Structures are given as C-alpha cells and as structure tokens.
Amino acid sequence: MKLSDRITILCSSVLAAVILSVTVALLLFAKNTILSLSNEQVQRKQQTLRTSFSEMANYYAANSDSDAVHTSLVRYCFTRFSDQTSVLMKDGETVVSSVIVDPSAYVQKDGVDYGEATPVAVTVQGRRLLIAGSSTSVGGKTYDVYVVEDISDVYSRIQRMAWIFAGVSVAAIALGAFVVMALVRKSTKPVTALSEAAREIADGAYEKRVAVRTKDEVGRLGEDFNRMANAVETKISELEERNERQRLFIGGVTHEFKTPMTGLLLHAGLLRRANLSEDERDASLAHIESQTAWLERLTQNLLKLFTSDDEIELQTTHIPDLLDEVKDGVEPKLMERGATLSVVCETETLILNGDLIRSLLNNLIVNAANAYDADAKEKPITLTVKGKTFSVSDHGRGIPKEAQSRIFEPFFRVDKSRSKKQGGSGLGLALVKAIADAHGAVITVDSEPDKGTTVSVTLP
Amino acid sequence: MKNRILVVEDDAAIRDAVLLNLQFADYDAVAFDDGKKAADALEDDHAYDLALLDIMLPGMDGFELFGLMEQYSIPVIYMTAKTDSASEIKGLRDGAEDYIVKPFDPLTLMVRIEKVLKRVGKWNAVYRVRDVVVNTETHTVTKDGEPVELQPLEFDVLIALLRHKNMTVSRERLLSEVWGFDYLGETRMVDVKISALRRKLGLEDAIRAIPKLGYRLEER
Numbered sequence: 001m002k003l004s005d006r007i008t009i010l011c012s013s014v015l016a017a018v019i020l021s022v023t024v025a026l027l028l029f030a031k032n033t034i035l036s037l038s039n040e041q042v043q044r045k046q047q048t049l050r051t052s053f054s055e056m057a058n059y060y061a062a063n064s065d066s067d068a069v070h071t072s073l074v075r076y077c078f079t080r081f082s083d084q085t086s087v088l089m090k091d092g093e094t095v096v097s098s099v100i101v102d103p104s105a106y107v108q109k110d111g112v113d114y115g116e117a118t119p120v121a122v123t124v125q126g127r128r129l130l131i132a133g134s135s136t137s138v139g140g141k142t143y144d145v146y147v148v149e150d151i152s153d154v155y156s157r158i159q160r161m162a163w164i165f166a167g168v169s170v171a172a173i174a175l176g177a178f179v180v181m182a183l184v185r186k187s188t189k190p191v192t193a194l195s196e197a198a199r200e201i202a203d204g205a206y207e208k209r210v211a212v213r214t215k216d217e218v219g220r221l222g223e224d225f226n227r228m229a230n231a232v233e234t235k236i237s238e239l240e241e242r243n244e245r246q247r248l249f250i251g252g253v254t255h256e257f258k259t260p261m262t263g264l265l266l267h268a269g270l271l272r273r274a275n276l277s278e279d280e281r282d283a284s285l286a287h288i289e290s291q292t293a294w295l296e297r298l299t300q301n302l303l304k305l306f307t308s309d310d311e312i313e314l315q316t317t318h319i320p321d322l323l324d325e326v327k328d329g330v331e332p333k334l335m336e337r338g339a340t341l342s343v344v345c346e347t348e349t350l351i352l353n354g355d356l357i358r359s360l361l362n363n364l365i366v367n368a369a370n371a372y373d374a375d376a377k378e379k380p381i382t383l384t385v386k387g388k389t390f391s392v393s394d395h396g397r398g399i400p401k402e403a404q405s406r407i408f409e410p411f412f413r414v415d416k417s418r419s420k421k422q423g424g425s426g427l428g429l430a431l432v433k434a435i436a437d438a439h440g441a442v443i444t445v446d447s448e449p450d451k452g453t454t455v456s457v458t459l460p
Numbered sequence: 461m462k463n464r465i466l467v468v469e470d471d472a473a474i475r476d477a478v479l480l481n482l483q484f485a486d487y488d489a490v491a492f493d494d495g496k497k498a499a500d501a502l503e504d505d506h507a508y509d510l511a512l513l514d515i516m517l518p519g520m521d522g523f524e525l526f527g528l529m530e531q532y533s534i535p536v537i538y539m540t541a542k543t544d545s546a547s548e549i550k551g552l553r554d555g556a557e558d559y560i561v562k563p564f565d566p567l568t569l570m571v572r573i574e575k576v577l578k579r580v581g582k583w584n585a586v587y588r589v590r591d592v593v594v595n596t597e598t599h600t601v602t603k604d605g606e607p608v609e610l611q612p613l614e615f616d617v618l619i620a621l622l623r624h625k626n627m628t629v630s631r632e633r634l635l636s637e638v639w640g641f642d643y644l645g646e647t648r649m650v651d652v653k654i655s656a657l658r659r660k661l662g663l664e665d666a667i668r669a670i671p672k673l674g675y676r677l678e679e680r
Binding site: 264269277 | 477478562565626676678
C-alpha cells in the first residue's frame, strides 16, 4: 500500500472519529436541553393550572349544598383555566378532559400535597407525551389535576436536527478526507519524484536531477539527493574517463610493442631459415639487439609509470645534492649528443621523492638535448631551481602550438621518426606528468618554434 | 624481368628484414623510411608492380600515400600494427588490395604478394634458379635450354620452394601450399617429390634438407 494512502486513511479516520464524537455529544446535549426545557414548561403549566383552579374552586364550590352543584361548579372553575392539554380527575374518574389518554395510568398521584409534580415522558399510540399531575382538595374532596403535553413535534424536531447533524458531519468528514488526501499527495509527490529519479539514475541516466524546491525536510532531502547525484555523476565520468585513458594507453602499449616484436620475429626467422651472408647475419643480430634494448626501455618506463601511480614517499631532500646526482646521471647522454648543462640552484631543501624527481629531471634534460638539431654547434641546457619550481630550458626547435597540449600523452610524438632514432620510448613525458601528478605538482610548458622550450614543474 | 616492389616502412629492423625476404624471392625491392620521401621519389620513378605500406609513417602516412599509388596504378598491401578493424576497413574500402597485421610471417607475406600480383596481372611468370627456368604460365620447365618433364605435384613443390627461395620451408608448409590442409601429417609425400626434383633437375646440392626445419632451395 502506498505511503500516501496509508497517511490519508489514518488522518481521515482520526478526523471522522473526532467529528462523529463531537456531533454525538452536541446532539445529546441539545436533546437534553430541549427536553428539560419542555419538562420545566409542563411542570410550571401544571402548577399554575392547579393553583388557579384550586383557589377559585375553594372560593366558589367549597360550601355547595349538593354534589351536583359542587361538581358543576368545580367543572366550571376548571374550564376557566383549562386548555386542550388539561385533565381533571376525581377518584380515578375523568371530570374534564380533552386528551385521548388516561393520565392517571402513568402518574403516581402525589396526594394532596402542593409539592412538585415531576413530568413523566411516555409514548402512547406513536405520540410522545409529557404528563405532569398532582392532587388538590376542593371542599374536602380530592381532585387530580393533569397536564398532558404532546411533545411529538419537539421529538421530531430533535430527530430532524440529528439527521442534519449527521449529514453535516458526513460532509465534513468527506471534505476533510479529501483535503487530507490532497495535502498528503502534495507532500509525497516530491518523494515519488525522488524515487523515479533514483531509478533513472540507477539505469544509467547520471545527469538526472530532481526539482524539489519546498522548504521542508523533503526539500532538504531533494537537495541532498541532487548533491549525491552530482557526486555520483562526477565520479562516474571520472571513472569513465580513466577507463578510456587506460584503454587508449593499453592500445598504445600494444601498438608500441608490436613494432619491435615484428622486427624481432622477422630477423629471428631470417637467422633460422635463410642462408644469410656473414654481413647479413651481423645486421640481423644488431637489429635483434637494438629491438630488444628498445623493448627493455619500454618495459622499464612502463614499470616506473605504474609505480609512480601509487602513494609515494616524500622526504625532506637537500636540493644541491639531488641536482649533482641528476647531472652525473645524464652526463653520458649529454656527451653523446654534444649538449652542455648548466645548473642554477637557489633552493636549499624541498619535500619530495628524490628517486622520482631525479627521473623526472633526467627525462626533461634528455628531451631538451634532443630538441636541438643533430648538427647544432652549441646545445646549451639550463636547469633552474627557484622556490618550489624546477625549470629545464633549451634553445632548440620548440614545440608547435597545436602539439603542446598533447606532449604528455603516452606515445605521442611530435616527430615520430626523429624521436625513435633518438631512442625515445614515447613514455618520457608521460612519466614526467605521472611523477608531477603524484607530487601534486603543476607543469607549465612555455615553447616557441625555433626559439626553444622551458618546462617548469612547481611543487605544491 | 623481376617484379619491382616499393616498401615504405620507418622501422629499420622491419624494413631490412622485408627487403631481404623480397630479394631472396627474386623481387627487385626499393625502400623508404619516410612517407614524404617516398612520395617525392615517385614523381621521377613510379614503375612499381606493388607497394608495401606501413600506415603510421613520418612525413606522410600510408593512407595519404595511397592516393598517389592509385594515381600510378600501383596495387597496395598495408603492413599495419593497428589491430582495430576501423583502420583495416578504411584501408580496404579505399581500395587497398590486401593488408597484413604486424607481427606477420614473412612466408605469408610472400604468398599474399604473389596473389595480388597475379590478380592485377603483373605477375612475372618466370622463375630462375641456376640453369633451370620455370614458366608458371605455360607450366614448362627447362634445364640448360632442354625441356624437363615434371609431374604436376613435382611442379607445385618446385614453385613453393622457388617462391620462398633461400628460406627454409617446413614440410608442413609445403604440404599446405601444394596439397592443401587435408594432407597435413603425410610428410613422406614431400620427401618423395623432393628427391624426384633433385634427380630430374640436377639440383642435388641446391635443394638442401635443413635438419628439424625442412627444405631450402639455395642460390647464393
């Protein structure tokens, strides 16, 4: 069962119970009030009748000589005050009456006292009657004086009132239930929207958001839901991006392995199957050696690339020492290329991973050396450390503007043939980027074709 | 006349190996390591029967070079390291005759080259080894100008050896190239045909049995 329906039923039941009990209470109260008013009225009427009749009859008829005179005087006196509700009886015999019932059958006579005559309510032939009666003495004879008031009208009015009350309360309950339902529907509608949105998100529509703008808990839930959806979407797109990068990377790696593999297989096949001359055999073996060395470089760099992805260990490092190590490390490669390295250091210590930063600087310096044409007369390279920034500058051929954003991609080469001849694995700058990322460092490239390049790495 | 083949491949190891394989099989091969250089050279000399093109090339890539090849009606076989079918489809849709995925078997490359040359009608039908001349069109064999009678299967084995001249061909490969895959395992049949060829053509020292590998027709 839906939550909204449950709340509606609950609220409506409570509302109905309240309205019904109030109605019943009101009805009972009204009925009692009306009945007691009628009671008092009848009682007063009977008292007035009895008193007036008693006074007049005692005055005129108390000393009558004969019974007949007495009786007709009494009757006369009674009719002076009676109306269609009055009854006069003597010893159980009706003297004067205009009603259809014998009131003495219903009322206990009080005797000759002048006390209160409490009205009695009876139903006779479908009529509600209120009967009040008491005795009085006229010239030593006892007369009973009754008032028989037909209150059927009052009863039917009460009944009508009850029906009206019932009608009004049923209408009130219906209206109340409708209002409750509308309110509940309105307040649970955002919940329905939330659940729909959640289902859509689960089905992959990560960009889905809810428009819940109420200021209550549901509104806050909506805000929180959207915040969560944002987080999920960001995370998912990050993961997708990463997946795509990895897919491209693995594609790149496979492709990159295929070329040396092909060379190796072809030459191994030649050595095994062909009758090669001495020179041809030497050339084949040289190819096998260089292809294997290339594969080795590739795997080394891949390994570094993967390990630099993990959490790295940072240590306070003495920078001039670090730079000396870097210089020693690249010296053979620089000699080979006829390049010279000058080092400017204005920083004493920094917190970093020495091994990784050495590898980073090594790569940048070799790249700088390779940026010169092979036959350039001078190949100066500058390594500067200022504050938290390492910069490597050359005056080589520079990087075309359109290539600058891509040089850190694995296996991206500005000039494929040249970079292979220089022994590049296609992973040098990807490695630089990975190491910088692992440190949270920022890389900036400032390069102009034929003027030179400066690559700066700023630690956080 | 030898078939002339253009090779454009930037990787030196692959280029040299392909050149050697082509030379062994009596092709006249010319190689370039750069797409642009190859394109420039084509202006003066475009008398090639077939081109073997790498796709990822410096200067000008294989797909760009293809336009030029079409212009000079040179059939193309791509040598690609790209395994994604997109580049294969692009290559073939544009009209390349065939493609071969790196790393490839050189003997398979030779078979593909021969098939393409036959398809475009540029196949040089005549093989020579020492004083033996084999014409694949007329199915005739002469030794020192004198015709020699060969059984059809002997003729096919001879062609398979000539196709991979100077390279060792395994008995299994000979079976599959000559008899088809159904006869795999019956390597004795090969030995019988080989000894007949040696005897009839006087190639006892030219057709060498290489232990554990197979037979090699040597001419060096």
